[in-house]
Amino acid sequence: MHSYLTSDIPGIGGVIKGSPEDFVVEEIPAYEPCGSGEHCYLWIEKRGIATLEAIRRVARELRVPEKEIGYAGMKDAVGVTRQTISVQRIRPEDAVGREFDGIRIIAAVRHTNKLKLGHLKGNRFGITVREVSAATAEVVPAVLAVLHGRGVPNLFGCQRYGVQGNSSLIGAAMLRRDWQGAVDRLIGEPEAVRDEQWRAAISAYQQGDPPLALRLMPRHCRSERDVLQRLVTRPDAWEKAFAAVHPRLKRLYLSAFQSSLFDLVVARRLAEIDRVLPGDLAWKHVNGACFLVADAAVEAPRAARFEISASGPLFGSKMTNPAGAPLELEEEILAQAGIRAEQFDLGGGLRMEGERRPLRVPLGEPAFRIEGDCLSLEFSLPKGSYATSVLREITKTF
Numbered sequence: 001m002h003s004y005l006t007s008d009i010p011g012i013g014g015v016i017k018g019s020p021e022d023f024v025v026e027e028i029p030a031y032e033p034c035g036s037g038e039h040c041y042l043w044i045e046k047r048g049i050a051t052l053e054a055i056r057r058v059a060r061e062l063r064v065p066e067k068e069i070g071y072a073g074m075k076d077a078v079g080v081t082r083q084t085i086s087v088q089r090i091r092p093e094d095a096v097g098r099e100f101d102g103i104r105i106i107a108a109v110r111h112t113n114k115l116k117l118g119h120l121k122g123n124r125f126g127i128t129v130r131e132v133s134a135a136t137a138e139v140v141p142a143v144l145a146v147l148h149g150r151g152v153p154n155l156f157g158c159q160r161y162g163v164q165g166n167s168s169l170i171g172a173a174m175l176r177r178d179w180q181g182a183v184d185r186l187i188g189e190p191e192a193v194r195d196e197q198w199r200a201a202i203s204a205y206q207q208g209d210p211p212l213a214l215r216l217m218p219r220h221c222r223s224e225r226d227v228l229q230r231l232v233t234r235p236d237a238w239e240k241a242f243a244a245v246h247p248r249l250k251r252l253y254l255s256a257f258q259s260s261l262f263d264l265v266v267a268r269r270l271a272e273i274d275r276v277l278p279g280d281l282a283w284k285h286v287n288g289a290c291f292l293v294a295d296a297a298v299e300a301p302r303a304a305r306f307e308i309s310a311s312g313p314l315f316g317s318k319m320t321n322p323a324g325a326p327l328e329l330e331e332e333i334l335a336q337a338g339i340r341a342e343q344f345d346l347g348g349g350l351r352m353e354g355e356r357r358p359l360r361v362p363l364g365e366p367a368f369r370i371e372g373d374c375l376s377l378e379f380s381l382p383k384g385s386y387a388t389s390v391l392r393e394i395t396k397t398f
Contacts, residue, residue: 003267004393005153006143011396012136014129014375020047023079024126025387027072028380030119037112039070039086042095045104050077052248055085057101062090070115073123073383076159082106086115122364122382129375129395136375143394144366150274151309151360152381153266156259157388158398164192171257174250174350175343179238183231186245187213187224210235223249247349254344254352258314264333265312266359273360276303276310279324283311283358285382290356292323309358316354317345361385 017023033041046054051074059066068088075081087095092108099105133139161167166185173181190199190206201216205228214228226244234240266273276282280293282303290311293299302308313319313330319341321327334341344352364380379390392398 003270005270006146006393009139009142012132012139012394013397014132014395016129016391017078018130020080022128025075025079025081026124027083028121028124029084030121033109033111035110037110039088039111039114040090040092040095041109041111042085042087042105043107044085045082045106047080047102048077049102051075054103057103061100062087062095072115072120084115120383122380124380125387127377127387131373132375136370140368140394147363147393148366152363152389153270153273154358154361154385155263155266155389157386159388160256160259164188167253167256168260171253174253175339179242182242183227183238186227250350261333261337262312262314262357268329269359274303277325279322279326280310281322281356282308284308306362309360311356312359314355314357315341316352317342319354
């Protein structure tokens with residue numbers, strides 16, 4: 001996707017995530033722990049580790065079941081992240097100060113409830129872009145002014161789709177109940193990975209040799225190995241093989257497919273992203289509630305003040321639909337994907353009911369500094385929004 005809200009402003013190029021310290025994310029909590037209760041809130045710093053892997057490592061270090069650990073936000077593996085997790089029935093003094101496996105526990109405070117996904121206000125980012133163009137001093141303030149005034153396109157972007165970029169494709173195959181297709185997409189394509197052994201494992205699978213693929217598949221590819229293990233014993237049992245994938249990951253694949261369709265809607269409405277249309281389900285930024293826009297002219301001042309924005313679809317079996325032109329666009333995109341709304345209910349706990357998501361979000365407290373050919377950026381975004389949506393407008397490289 002190469003559509004930009006700031007398409008009339010050139011990009012600065014550059015290299016992002018050259019080292020972990022070049023991409024720092026710090027959660028903005030929804031509330032502070034109260035100091036008492038059976039849950040312990042741990043403020044952790046992790047380096048080069050995704051959230052779910054960090055939870056596994058914390059569980060192993062503290063000798064607690066993974067299911068007793070809660071988290072507010074999912075973070076990817078690249079960069080340095082500071083975030084809160086909750087652990088049940090441990091003492092703060094037994095956790096604080098520990099350093100292990102790329103994780104540091106900075107603080108530990110008791111609280112009454114387990115952290116749940118979404119229990120945060122947003123995230124603050126500190127990002128360094130290296131090898132930027134000579135025009136950076138003129139480009140960056142111009143781009144930030146547009147994003148601050150009109151809003152940041154609320155794209156999910158590439159980090160939503162996995163290392164191989166295949167997560168949404170797996171989700172689509174699941175919705176079609178094409179289990180062989182889901183396994184094929186999960187194993188992936190050789191050209192999508194750099195590791196030679198991993199590439200050889202994928203090639204072996206594609207050549208019809210699951211036993212060899214299993215022997216070659218790297219240990220960190222847990223889902224792929226679990227699926228291959230089942231195929232070794234029952235080569236044509238595609239649905240049973242895919243059933244080896246953890247339910248949490250299955251939901252992530254379905255969510256990735258939802259995200260890919262939402263991004264298509266954003267791209268189609270980019271030029272008017274700060275407007276609401278008749279029939280839109282307008283998103284209230286103060287509380288996330290939606291209402292149907294009857295008269296766009298009446299609501300235009302509220303959109304200009306960033307009180308409301310048009311919303312887009314995270315399609316599901318029970319999602320509330322807009323009307324008029326917004327509905328026609330969303331129906332067109334879903335039809336082009338070859339999926340019907342009722343297919344988002346797979347049964348067995350895999351039901352995506354759907355929801356609305358704002359097409360744009362506010363850019364909070366943007367600041368920048370240039371030293372030589374390095375740009376240092378700071379800004380905040382609401383929960384669920386991604387720094388790449390800001391970076392792509394500045395660099396124009398993806």
